[in-house]
Structure formats: C-alpha cells, structure tokens
Amino acid sequence: MRLSELANPSRFNALAERLLPWLVVATVLAFALGLYQALFVAPDDYQQGATVKIMFIHVPSAWLGMLGWALMAVAALGTLVWRHPLADVAMKTAAPIGAAFTLICLVTGSLWGRPTWGTYWVWDARLTSVLILFLMYLGVIALWRTVEDPSRAARAAAILTLVGAVNLPIIKFSVDWWNTLHQPASVLRLGGSTIYPTILTPLLITAIAFTLLFVTLHLMAMRNEILRRRVRTLRLMRAAAANP
Amino acid sequence: MSVPVDLGPHAGFIVAAYAIALAVVAGLVAWIVLDHRAQLRILADLERAGVTRRSAAREEV
Numbered sequence: 001m002r003l004s005e006l007a008n009p010s011r012f013n014a015l016a017e018r019l020l021p022w023l024v025v026a027t028v029l030a031f032a033l034g035l036y037q038a039l040f041v042a043p044d045d046y047q048q049g050a051t052v053k054i055m056f057i058h059v060p061s062a063w064l065g066m067l068g069w070a071l072m073a074v075a076a077l078g079t080l081v082w083r084h085p086l087a088d089v090a091m092k093t094a095a096p097i098g099a100a101f102t103l104i105c106l107v108t109g110s111l112w113g114r115p116t117w118g119t120y121w122v123w124d125a126r127l128t129s130v131l132i133l134f135l136m137y138l139g140v141i142a143l144w145r146t147v148e149d150p151s152r153a154a155r156a157a158a159i160l161t162l163v164g165a166v167n168l169p170i171i172k173f174s175v176d177w178w179n180t181l182h183q184p185a186s187v188l189r190l191g192g193s194t195i196y197p198t199i200l201t202p203l204l205i206t207a208i209a210f211t212l213l214f215v216t217l218h219l220m221a222m223r224n225e226i227l228r229r230r231v232r233t234l235r236l237m238r239a240a241a242a243n244p
Numbered sequence: 245m246s247v248p249v250d251l252g253p254h255a256g257f258i259v260a261a262y263a264i265a266l267a268v269v270a271g272l273v274a275w276i277v278l279d280h281r282a283q284l285r286i287l288a289d290l291e292r293a294g295v296t297r298r299s300a301a302r303e304e305v
Contacts, residue, residue: 039249050252054261061265100272107268108261115254213269220276227283233297234290241295 007085009226016219023216030209037202045199054112056203060210061104065133066168068098068214072140073165076158086222088154089229091161092144093221097214099137106134117181125174126182129167136164150229 038056045052072094078087110120147153175184186194
C-alpha cells in the first residue's frame with residue numbers, strides 16, 4: 001500500500017483496525033519483558049542503589065515526550081506544505097499523548113531527583129526546557145480546542161508546533177551547553193553508551209515498549225479523530241438539511 | 245503486602261514513580277477507548293436518524 005493511499009481516512013481506519021490487535025499484543029509483551037528485566041534482573045546502581053529503577057520509566061518517557069513533538073513537527077510540515085489530509089489528524093492526536101509522556105518524565109524525574117540530588121526540582125536548563133515542552137503541549141491542545149474549524153485550527157497549530165520544535169535541540173544539548181544537576185547524555189552519544197549492558201538492555205526494552213505504546217495509542221486516537229470529523233460533517237449536513 | 249524485590253531506603257520514591265506512570269497511562273488509555281465508543285455511538289445515532297455521508301454507499305460496495 002502506498003502512502004498516498006492512506007490519504008483516504010476510511011482506508012486508514014481499515015488499516016488501523018488490522019494493525020491494532022498486533023500492536024496491543026506486542027506492547028503488552030514488550031512491557032512484560034521490559035518490566036521483568038527492570039525490576040527483577042537489572043542490578044542496583046553502585047551509587048544510586050535501587051532508585052536507578054526509576055530510570056526505566058523516566059528515560060523512555062522523556063524520549064517519547066520529545067519524539068511526540070518531533071512527530072507533530074513532521075505532521076505540521078505535512079499540513080502546511082503537502083496538505084496531506086491525515087497530517088493534521090496525526091498532529092492533533094499526538095499532542096495529548098506526548099503531553100502525558102512528558103508529564104510522566106517530569107514527575108518521575110522529580111521523584112528520582114529527591115533521593116539522588118536532595119531536591120525535587122531545580123530551575124536548570126534541562127528541567128526547565130522539558131517543563132516548557134509540557135507547557136507547549138498544553139498550549140497546542142488549548143489552541144485545537146479554541147478554533148472550531150479543523151482546517152483553520154490545523155494551520156495555527158502547525159505554525160506553533162514548528163516554532164516550538166526549536167526547543168527539541170535545546171532539551172537534548174542543554175546538559176552540554178549549561179551547568180546542570182542533570183547527568184550528561186549517557187545512551188545516545190558519540191562514542192557509545194556509558195551505561196553497563198545489564199542496565200542498558202532493560203532500558204532499551206522498556207524504550208521499545210513505550211514506543212509501541214505511543215504508536216498504538218496514536219493510531220487509536222487518529223481513528224477516533226477521523227470518526228469525530230465524520231460526526232461533525234454529518235451534523236453539518238443535518239443542520240443544512242433542516243435550514244435549506 | 246510485601247514487596248517482592250528489595251527497593252532499599254527510597255522504596256517510596258520508586259513505587260510512587262511507577263504508580264504515577266501507570267495512572268497516567270491508564271487514564272490516557274481509558275480516555276481514548278471511551279472516546280472511541282462515544283464517537284461510534286454518536287455516528288450510529290446519526291445514521292439511525294437517516295443522516296448518512298454521500299461516500300458511505302460507495303465504501304460499502
């Protein structure tokens with residue numbers, strides 16, 4: 001199936017219906033394996049002790065929070081440049097999911113920071129830039145809800161999303177550019193990971209599980225949005241028929 | 245209830261982190277599933293009332 005064929009919402013929904021059961025099973029299996037490895041196999045850190053177990057949900061949710069905005073930025077280009085009919089659907093539905101993962105990142109990071117750093121929060125570059133990401137998610141969600149016409153809302157949200165994408169490299173490199181309590185990059189870095197394999201492997205498995213969860217929820221939410229727009233069209237048709 | 249793994253002196257922080265993550269994900273899943281049911285119900289109501297899309301007939305072929 002070509003990408004252009006997915007421009008038809010009904011065809012997209014049919015494909016989503018076929019994919020979703022497999023994705024749900026893959027997500028559950030990946031979480032079962034990842035959490036088993038994280039909670040029962042991975043050793044404690046020599047400095048942090050068992051609190052390192054928070055990393056297995058904190059780091060993947062941070063990645064997914066950023067990936068969600070990156071996906072929205074690509075969809076924003078799809079909306080503004082290629083005018084793909086499903087691009088704004090993808091952009092709109094990624095926002096609450098990305099916001100949820102960013103919220104998990106912030107809360108678990110705060111709970112990890114208290115025993116590790118001695119504080120729940122500091123206004124340093126990494127923590128503040130992730131908080132800004134969360135607030136931008138809320139802003140985009142509010143924008144979608146403010147403008148009733150989906151196509152007008154899509155254009156405004158696309159511009160806001162592309163402007164907000166500037167924050168992604170700031171989040172990534174904030175630990176290199178500024179002094180921060182947050183540790184520097186230790187997985188995705190030049191020269192390879194600095195994490196020992198017995199901890200890195202469960203982290204990568206939970207990262208795959210979180211990514212599968214994101215994809216599954218995003219497909220489900222896109223299917224809902226297509227139905228919502230169908231409902232809107234039918235209501236407009238009914239209103240037009242009632243007032244010829 | 246005993247914890248099956250020794251989480252050390254900061255067990256409360258670890259359990260809270262996992263519990264909050266689970267609650268947020270569960271809330272997200274519930275919202276999406278309930279939204280799907282709601283949209284299907286509204287669509288069914290509209291179609292029962294005789295409001296159908298022009299393309300619906302073509303898709304059913």
